[in-house]
Amino acid sequence: MVVTPLLGSPVVEDEADLVARAQHDRREFALLYRHYLPLIYRYCYRRLGSREAAEDATSQIFTQALAALPRYHHASFRAWLFTIAHNVVVDEIRKSRPSASLDAARELADRALEVEGVADRIEAEQTLAMLMRQLSPVQQQVLELRLAGLNAIEIAAVLGRSHGSVRNLHHQTFVRLRAVLGVRHADERLEHVS
């Protein structure tokens, strides 16, 4: 198939070179924009819970990125862009609290029910918003950034933490997710059976 969804399909082979060119010619940034738009938008949608909020945040993120691009000197463009995204989203959540979280949860629940259908209602009712409420804010951020495709080093850069700290955070989040979802480790199951 020659037509593939935007998400994840284009691969920027020489991103550093592209970023360097974009620093001198903003039109080159359009190529990066097309590559990262789906990733950023979906990250915002997951965090903010509505199309309108995601679009507003996405616009802010790319506008800020375009303005700040001449000063860019980071190792990872993706981590740099998601740092902007993280800050914008945190600001938006702070501004819209507390009503937005309720609206977001409701919309996510509605969306899940719409997509899943009645046959899978039990699973659909467990939306990401509901799951997130079981995690600490920083654990939520780890999960959201992982879902956005970032690795541990990039997440450390986005959150401004050391790599070791983020490794610990990953482990804590993993343990918490397992507890929330009722998934025990294979070894634990074996011990239980024996």
Added chain:
Amino acid sequence: MSRDALSRLHTGVADRSRREAAEETFWAAIAGEPVRIEEYDPDLAAMARHLVRLGDAPLPDAAFAARLERELFGPAWPARTPSFTTTALEGPPGIIRPAGRWAIGPPRRMLVNLAATAALVAIVAVSLFVTLRADLALAPDRTTEARIIQEGIGDERLLVGARFDRFPDGILAAVVDRWVLQPGAELIVGSRESGGEGPSAYLIEAGSLTVRPDAPIAVSRAGSPDRVEAAASIEIALEPGDRGYAPTGVTALWRNDGVEPVRVLEARVKRGDVAVLGEGVLHYTVISESPIARPELPIVMSVYDVTLRPGAELAAGTIPGLEMLKVERGRLVAVDVDVAGQLVRTTTLGQATRSLGSFPSGRVFRGGNGDPVSLIIVTISQDSPLAGTPRVTG
């Protein structure tokens, strides 16, 4: 240290490293990396899949994507192919002149520039004309080909299908729309301003549609595989069952001169812009816009009306180029199984359920009750869509 203690230590270290490896693989799976997490723990794999599914979010609306890109970078697009796609952009030529050049230049230079510009415009116009003609000539008529008549498929009809060779600049989306023009209503299609710039194939479902294109288009009459050219600026009446094919860059006026409403089903790849509808024009989205990456050329976009018999199954993986699916009538159950053939989940799609735009491997569709299910299936592929043999069991 005793042998037992040493053994326990080794076992503990091995367990710990295995757990850490499983955890790292779990996070890689969450990030969408192609990892074999099932090898570590099937339940962990199920947990990762569950989280990814919960974390699923829609792609940006194509109209929003295009609007934001315009706001960020202006109307002049980089006249260069992105490194991660394979086709050329078709936007403005990107000629950049120093500000005020025309005003400060001497008269002779102005005349030379004017002459050069006129020559350039003429070359572009001729090239465009030749290209459009070539598009029409190259695009084979696929409107009468049925592809998936199989056991279990009670009925199948190719509603519209066409090969698209060129695309507008910007973020692209595939969309299937239905238009209704009340008597006397007019609609401009195909232009950037109308929100419909891009190649289009359409079927007249009801009424008589008068079309006046600004460049040649192709049309086929009901029941005939042959295409004929409809000349520019000449009005042509299309009746139920007739089809029209307009390449990128062709704008047309659609008008309903009759006394009955006109209904048109249109499949297209377009720039994501918002359509401005005139009085008496209704617009329904049959299958919502699906942003697509700039394709290698050409592609074949086809829209099928398929009826699944009660009890029959249709495997998504056996339909090449399956892009979108919508339940028109009845109840459809999507069954997802993993690589080991184990049931992962079932999803029921009723008539009001949002259409599907993604198809995990292993997904099989079957009727949700004892009734037939009517589906709209959209394929986008490089060659013949649905040319394979779907695994259908009665």
